[in-house]
Each structure stands twice: as structure tokens, then as C-alpha cells.
Amino acid sequence: MASTPRADALASQRIVAGLRAQILAGDLEPGARIRQEDLAERFGASRLPVREALRLLEAEGLVRLVANTGAWVARLSLTECTEAYLIRERLEPLLLAESIPSLSEPAVSELDRLADAMEFADLETFLVLDRQFHMLSFSGAASESLAAQVRRLWNTTQHYRRAFAILVDIQHSHLTHHEHHLMVDAISRRDPQDAEALQALHIRRTRKALVEHPELFDVA
Amino acid sequence: MASTPRADALASQRIVAGLRAQILAGDLEPGARIRQEDLAERFGASRLPVREALRLLEAEGLVRLVANTGAWVARLSLTECTEAYLIRERLEPLLLAESIPSLSEPAVSELDRLADAMEFADLETFLVLDRQFHMLSFSGAASESLAAQVRRLWNTTQHYRRAFAILVDIQHSHLTHHEHHLMVDAISRRDPQDAEALQALHIRRTRKALVEHPELFDVA
DNA sequence: TACGACTCGATTGGATCCAATAACAAGATG
DNA sequence: CATCTTGTTATTGGATCCAATCGAGTCGTA
Incomplete structure (x- = not known):
């Protein structure tokens, strides 16, 4: 073979x-x-x-x-990072909506489990689980180039996401977890519209929070 | 220097x-x-x-x-081409909305001129002017990576856009020109919302027409 | 003392050469 | 006669060697 x-x-x-x-x-x-x-x-x-x-x-x-x-x-400026989030805000809802009809029930259960696990994880574990959660939520989509583009955006912003997570102690900020649980609900109801709206909200809220911390982008 | x-x-x-x-x-x-x-x-x-x-x-x-x-x-399947258009449908309105406030008056006049010129151009000229028109409409945006991504999408679909244009005799299909003129109007009024809607419509309509011609993607 | 030009070193860019892989074709065998 | 096997050839992948470019440090001069 x-x-x-x-x-x-x-x-x-x-x-x-x-x-x-x-x-x-x-x-x-x-x-x-x-x-x-x-x-x-x-x-x-x-x-x-x-x-x-x-x-x-x-x-x-x-x-x-x-x-x-x-x-x-590569180093990102606050402007470039914001740009990446604006793009994600448009693309990830599209990818999620395409994924939802094809997600298996076990996958949905796993999403629920991940959303729970994230609440009690340390920082590095949180970052891993968060990525797993979102990538799994996208995994039903057949659009390979769209998925690749989304992965690229996650990759280029990875460092700043980590720095931001440390700064705001994100594992203990409940809003993120609330959004994750609401997304699991929308997905389990197979409601692409609600899921799209939540996904966009999730990214948009983070983007706006990011702008409040320009010091993350200062050159050392 | x-x-x-x-x-x-x-x-x-x-x-x-x-x-x-x-x-x-x-x-x-x-x-x-x-x-x-x-x-x-x-x-x-x-x-x-x-x-x-x-x-x-x-x-x-x-x-x-x-x-x-x-x-x-590279060869695109109908599915992959549709995917590119779905992505464009989300990204180009974003790029256009960002561009509009920064477009100079001469640029807007040039857009108007291009929209007119396209109506009486032969096919290859139409393709060139159409690209010029849209790229100029985006030129006010500062988001370089978003613009680059849009250019990539135009590039990968270029061959199929040409084939489609030939097939439907696009220079003589009035709908395209109507949309272009409406976009010039929205831009000259500095109305990002109308412009976004028209840009999305423009791409969405083309995508749906493309699906009606799967023969474009047959391997020779 | 401060600024500028120059030289030296380090690092990257490019060309040629060799090895490995895959497609193609011819031949042997069932 | 079809099919599998095997050998040949063309094309790509990789390593070493040489040239060009940039940066840093030094020396000299205003």
C-alpha cells in the first residue's frame, strides 16, 4: 500500500x-x-x-x-493583529455554519467536554484546548482552503493570543467560557445562524479587548 | 535614495x-x-x-x-471555485467598507469612468478594466494582508472568470454593468453599508451563475 | 568628541554537480 | 493476447562550493 x-x-x-x-x-x-x-x-x-x-x-x-x-x-503590530481578527470575524462564522450540519453527535459531545475542561485548565492547557475546541467545531466543513486560511490566521496571531491570555488571566474570565457554552448549545441545536452570530461575537469581543492592551505589541 | x-x-x-x-x-x-x-x-x-x-x-x-x-x-473544481467566491463574498465587502472613507474624489471619478468604459470594451479589455475597477475601489484600505488575500482569490479564479465571461458574453450582460454603476453611486455617497451589500450581491450573483455552468470545470 | 568613510567578517543568494524517485516502454510469461 | 515485471530515461530533490550583499567595528578627520 x-x-x-x-x-x-x-x-x-x-x-x-x-x-x-x-x-x-x-x-x-x-x-x-x-x-x-x-x-x-x-x-x-x-x-x-x-x-x-x-x-x-x-x-x-x-x-x-x-x-x-x-x-x-514575524512580529505583528496592533493594527495588523486587529486586521487578522476582522478577517477571522468574517471567515470563521462562514466555516462554522458549513461545518455544523456535518458534525457528528460524538463530536458535539466532545465540544461540550472541551468547553467544561477549559474552565479548570492552566494557561498552556487552556490554549491547547481552546484551539482544539474551535478546530473541532470547524471539522465538519469540507472547504479545505477556507479552513487552511483560518488556521493561518490562528497561527500568525498565536503569540499575541498567549500574551493576551496571560495578561487578562483568561482562564478565570467567565465571559469566554459563557460564549463557548452558548456555542455548544447552538451547535447541538444545529442552528447555524445562532452559531454564526456567537462566533462573530466571540472574535469581535476579543478584538475590542485586545485594542485595550497596545502594550502587548511594544517592541521589547 | x-x-x-x-x-x-x-x-x-x-x-x-x-x-x-x-x-x-x-x-x-x-x-x-x-x-x-x-x-x-x-x-x-x-x-x-x-x-x-x-x-x-x-x-x-x-x-x-x-x-x-x-x-x-493549478486546476480548480467547481466546488473549490465556489468556495473561493464564498470567501470573497465575506472579505471584499469588508475591504471595500474600509476603503471608502479614504478614496479620493479623483479616484471616485476614475471608478465612474471605468464603469462606463467596460460597457463598450472587448472581452480581454473588459477583464482588465473589471479588475482595475475593483482593485481601485479597494485601494483606500490600509489592510495589506486582507488586500493580498483578496488578490490571491482573484488570481486563483482568474482562468475560470475568463472562461465564464466568454461563455455568457459578459460584456453584453447588463446586470454586471448595473451593479458596477450602483456601486459607484454608493461609493460616491460614501455609504459603506450600501456598498458592502452591493459588493456581496455582485459576487453572490456571479457565484450562482457559475454553478449553472459546471462544464467550465470539466477536464479537457 | 562626534561624525563619516572604509575595511573585514558573517550571512545569504545562486550555480553546478550528484543521487533518488517516478513515469515510460519493452520484453517475458501466464 | 493480456498482464506483470524489469530496465531505461527523464525529471526532480539535495549537497557542496563560490559570489554578492549587508552589518559591525575601526580608523581617520573635522
């Missing part, structure tokens, strides 16, 4: 995945310098696939490249 | 721009094979920047890559 052309057979794909994971995990903060040779050594490859990987991650918005100079983990 | 790190100083960027232009112009149709060596020779470079360029264009959605096998101009 097999012979499915494994994507990670290509060195550049392995490096893209690895570096992306490091950035999302917070090991590499925005502004951190990335040297091609370091990456090459770390992944046991030459600099050639590293260069391709960096170009790809730049297209994803996770890396900033300057010709003949170098690469850095 | 200068010293602005010219993007096209990099060979890969030159190749990306050149190949993209060829695909958008229709010189290369979806499904056409792309050989690295041909491109390298055509652009007077080695295969190395060609490979990077192909990876980038794959990220843009214009090229389809298969590991160890080759590259083809």
Missing part, C-alpha cells in the same frame, strides 16, 4: 513543520533571529531546503525575510 | 512574478505541465530559484506540486 506521496518526505516540509511548531509553542518569540545554518544543522539537512522552508513560512506570515540580510520570527 | 530592498532583485521573485503573469494572462492553462528546466532557461537562472518560485506559487494556489514528479498549473 502506501505510495501516498508523503508530504514530509520532502526535507523542506519537515523543516516547515518543525519550525512552525517551535514558533507556535512560543519557543521562538516574534523578533527572534533565524539563521539558516542553525536550522540546517538542527534538522540534519543542507541550507537549501532551509531556504525553501523560510520562504514558505514567510508566505504563511510566520517569518519575516529581508533580502541578503536574514530571517526573523 | 533607493536602497529600498527591491523585491525583484531576487531571482525567485522575478520568476514568481513572471510565471504568475503568464498564468493570469491565460498563456498557461490549468493542467499545463511546468518543467523546472524550461523556466530556468526562460528566465536565465538556474533551477534553484525556479524551485523556490514554484513552492511560493503553490502556496499562492496557482501551481500544483507533486513530490518527485513535477508541477502543473
Whole structure:
């Protein structure tokens, strides 16, 4: 069997995945310098696939490249982050509405469980569960490119979402959990309209809160 | 002056721009094979920047890559094209609304002129003017990543928009021109709500018409 | 002392060469 | 005669080497 052309057979794909994971995990903060040779050594490859990987991650918005100079983990301004949230506010309701009719009952139960679990999780666990919750809620949608675009937006804003979560002690801010529970209800009732409205509200409220903390975007 | 790190100083960027232009112009149709060596020779470079360029264009959605096998101009299914239009239906109204307050009066006049000119243009000219019209209507917006995303969506669907325009003889279908004139009116009145509604209508109507012609997506 | 030019080092960009993979075709065998 | 196998060839993926560019540090001068 097999012979499915494994994507990670290509060195550049392995490096893209690895570096992306490091950035999302917070090991590499925005502004951190990335040297091609370091990456090459770390992944046991030459600099050639590293260069391709960096170009790809730049297209994803996770890396900033300057010709003949170098690469850095991408930094977002408050304006750019707000822009990402405005886009999410339009796209995620669409994706959720498409997903709802196809979500299995077990999936809905799992959403309910995740919404509960998030209330008593520590910060890093909360961030993981929150992402799981929303991605699972989208998982019924067949629109692959829309889903990919939404994932990209989550990725590019990941660092600032973490910083914001720490700042406002988000696990203990009840509003977020209220919204999650209401979304589970709308989804379990298979009501795309309510779900869309809640999803938009969820993102919009966070965006407005974010604007109240411009210090998150100060360069260190 | 200068010293602005010219993007096209990099060979890969030159190749990306050149190949993209060829695909958008229709010189290369979806499904056409792309050989690295041909491109390298055509652009007077080695295969190395060609490979990077192909990876980038794959990220843009214009090229389809298969590991160890080759590259083809990306082909869209009716479903994928519909998906692109659904995304545009959400994003372009947002972009237009942001743009409107910043559009200069001369720009609005130019929009009016373009809407007129389109009515008496041949097909290829229509396609060019139509793109100019909409991009100009977005030009007041500062959201660069949103604008880039919209441009990507236009690019990936370009071939099918041309094929559709030929099929329905779009220069002579009055509905399109009516919508354009109504949009110019809403913009000149600086009415973001009406403009958003019209922009969404414009895209939605085209999407529904597209579904009536699945033969556009048959593999030759 | 402060500013500017210059040199040196480090890092990236590009070209050539080699290895690996996959498609294609011819031949053998049931 | 069809089908599977095998060998050949063309094309892509990767590594090493060389050139170009940018940044930092130093020296000189106003």
C-alpha cells in the first residue's frame, strides 16, 4: 500500500513543520533571529531546503525575510493583529455554519467536554484546548482552503493570543467560557445562524479587548 | 535614495512574478505541465530559484506540486471555485467598507469612468478594466494582508472568470454593468453599508451563475 | 568628541554537480 | 493476447562550493 506521496518526505516540509511548531509553542518569540545554518544543522539537512522552508513560512506570515540580510520570527503590530481578527470575524462564522450540519453527535459531545475542561485548565492547557475546541467545531466543513486560511490566521496571531491570555488571566474570565457554552448549545441545536452570530461575537469581543492592551505589541 | 530592498532583485521573485503573469494572462492553462528546466532557461537562472518560485506559487494556489514528479498549473473544481467566491463574498465587502472613507474624489471619478468604459470594451479589455475597477475601489484600505488575500482569490479564479465571461458574453450582460454603476453611486455617497451589500450581491450573483455552468470545470 | 568613510567578517543568494524517485516502454510469461 | 515485471530515461530533490550583499567595528578627520 502506501505510495501516498508523503508530504514530509520532502526535507523542506519537515523543516516547515518543525519550525512552525517551535514558533507556535512560543519557543521562538516574534523578533527572534533565524539563521539558516542553525536550522540546517538542527534538522540534519543542507541550507537549501532551509531556504525553501523560510520562504514558505514567510508566505504563511510566520517569518519575516529581508533580502541578503536574514530571517526573523514575524512580529505583528496592533493594527495588523486587529486586521487578522476582522478577517477571522468574517471567515470563521462562514466555516462554522458549513461545518455544523456535518458534525457528528460524538463530536458535539466532545465540544461540550472541551468547553467544561477549559474552565479548570492552566494557561498552556487552556490554549491547547481552546484551539482544539474551535478546530473541532470547524471539522465538519469540507472547504479545505477556507479552513487552511483560518488556521493561518490562528497561527500568525498565536503569540499575541498567549500574551493576551496571560495578561487578562483568561482562564478565570467567565465571559469566554459563557460564549463557548452558548456555542455548544447552538451547535447541538444545529442552528447555524445562532452559531454564526456567537462566533462573530466571540472574535469581535476579543478584538475590542485586545485594542485595550497596545502594550502587548511594544517592541521589547 | 533607493536602497529600498527591491523585491525583484531576487531571482525567485522575478520568476514568481513572471510565471504568475503568464498564468493570469491565460498563456498557461490549468493542467499545463511546468518543467523546472524550461523556466530556468526562460528566465536565465538556474533551477534553484525556479524551485523556490514554484513552492511560493503553490502556496499562492496557482501551481500544483507533486513530490518527485513535477508541477502543473493549478486546476480548480467547481466546488473549490465556489468556495473561493464564498470567501470573497465575506472579505471584499469588508475591504471595500474600509476603503471608502479614504478614496479620493479623483479616484471616485476614475471608478465612474471605468464603469462606463467596460460597457463598450472587448472581452480581454473588459477583464482588465473589471479588475482595475475593483482593485481601485479597494485601494483606500490600509489592510495589506486582507488586500493580498483578496488578490490571491482573484488570481486563483482568474482562468475560470475568463472562461465564464466568454461563455455568457459578459460584456453584453447588463446586470454586471448595473451593479458596477450602483456601486459607484454608493461609493460616491460614501455609504459603506450600501456598498458592502452591493459588493456581496455582485459576487453572490456571479457565484450562482457559475454553478449553472459546471462544464467550465470539466477536464479537457 | 562626534561624525563619516572604509575595511573585514558573517550571512545569504545562486550555480553546478550528484543521487533518488517516478513515469515510460519493452520484453517475458501466464 | 493480456498482464506483470524489469530496465531505461527523464525529471526532480539535495549537497557542496563560490559570489554578492549587508552589518559591525575601526580608523581617520573635522
